[in-house]
Amino acid sequence: MLGGKNKVLRRYLSNNNRFKSDNPDYGRAFLLNAALAYMSVICMIFGILHIIKTDHPIFIYFYFAVMILSIVVIIFFHKTDNVKLTSLFAVILATFIMGSILHLVYSDYSGLFWAAAYLPFVYLMLEGKKGVRATLILGVSGLLYIIFFHRDWQPGIFNYMSIINIAGAGACLMLLIVYYERSQKRAEKSLVAKNNQLHLMSITDRLTGLYNRHKLDETLNELVCKSKTCKKPFSIIIADIDRFKSINDTYGHLTGDKVLVEISNLLLACVRQTDIAGRWGGEEFLIICPDTDYAGITDIAKRIEAFISGYNFGCCQGVALSCGVATHNSGETVDSLLQRADTNMYQTKQSRRNT
Incomplete structure (x- = not known):
């Protein structure tokens, strides 16, 4: 029952x-919606x-007039979904109420609590500059009205209406x-x-x-810096799609893009959670494997190639990947590591062409 009421309230709001x-x-x-409903209920009670x-x-x-007007504004809002215009109507209605309270205050000053x-x-x-201007103008106007039209404050009364107002x-x-x-x-x-979305876009x-x-x-530089204090090795794989230009020329660039996407998904399926796979450029990929020695990186590369x-790429058959591996040596720069992996990759590619 309570869940049903909450659902109805959520739909209304x-x-x-x-x-x-x-x-x-x-x-x-x-x-x-909350303010207009509150306004109509309070006016009905009063x-x-x-x-x-x-x-x-x-x-x-x-x-009762204010209650009816509040309901009319609610109906208007639910029919039009016009937040800007409904907000203006709500402010006009609230200003009418506040102005009436100031004018009809007599000796029951508890109505002034509504100004808060x-x-x-x-x-x-x-909102924004409009909200600031309107608040200042209406606030100062109300204060001036009290100063000029309620100069002689009579002793106030405190009754049930005061309690309800407060x-x-x-x-x-x-x-x-x-x-x-x-x-x-x-x-x-x-x-x-x-911010998270922008950061993800900047690295993806x-x-x-x-x-x-x-x-x-960024990751390679971090691992090289870390290797100065931590002696655990890390290794990389540079992978290049064989004859990718002929795939684009034969099947078109859209098919070439699909091959790139499918290979990317396959690489993610092959590597470990701790490994970092990325697109190095064009049809080249780079896989960074922390805490991995030469034997380990060689096994990973062979598994990826196989x-x-x-894998069945549909109309585009015979797609293959040539991998070159390198394990970081102590004191080695990022450029040197990449050069060794790149050289090994081209040696793998050349050996396949010769067979």
């Missing part, structure tokens, strides 16, 4: 799930209390604080996600999804 959590207006839609306790027609008409929630609400609804304004202010806090967390989470090859040359260079040559 998100305009029947049309505002998703990744929508930039999701937070404002949530606040609009209207009923005035019927029961005071029988002042002007207050009764006022509160009204001004933050205006800012959050209009409690209602306090609850509304808490709602705005919770909304603001969640908005900040959501913005922070979104920023972290975007767009076509294959493997690490790009920048990331591979796996690729035995």
Whole structure:
């Protein structure tokens, strides 16, 4: 039962799930629906209390009119999903309520507590520079109105209406604080996600999804620096697709791209979780294997070559990969290591052409 109620409430607050959590207006839609519903309920309560306790027609008409207007704005919002216009309507409605409270305050000053929630609400609804300007203008206008039209403050009364005003304004202010806090967390989470996405894009090859040359260079330099203090060896494989130009010429560049993507996926399936596979450039790949000696890297290279040559690439048959390996020697530079692996790769490629 409780889960069903939460589901209905969630649908109402998100305009029947049309505002998703990744929508930039999701937070404002949530606040609009919550504030308008809160406004209509509070006005209904005040209207009923005035019927029961005071029988002042002007207050009764006022509160029920505001309640109806709040419901009309809710219906408008759920039909149009127009956050900007609905926010403006909500601010106008809240300003009408606040202005009426200031004008009809008499000796019950507890209604002024709503100003503590009204001004933050205006800012959050209009946002940015508009929100700041509107908050300042309306706040100063309200203050000037009090100064000029309520010069002689009479002793205030404290009754059940005062309690409801204070409690209602306090609850509304808490709602705005919770909304603001969640908005900040959501913005922070979104920023972290975007930064992570940008970082991933900066180190990933767009076509294959493997690490790009920048990331591979960075990793090699880190391992070479680490090797000065840690004596564990690391090794690399440079792999090149045999006769890749003829694949592009015969089957077209789209097929060539598909071959690159498939080989990338096969490489990821062959290497260990600790290994780093990336696209070195064109049809060349680089695999970095930490804590791996020459015998270990040779076995990995042979396994990769066998796996690729035995794979069915569809219309493009006979795809093969030539691998060259090298194990880092103490004090060796990155360029020297790459040169040795590259030389070994071309020797492998040449030996295949001769057979």
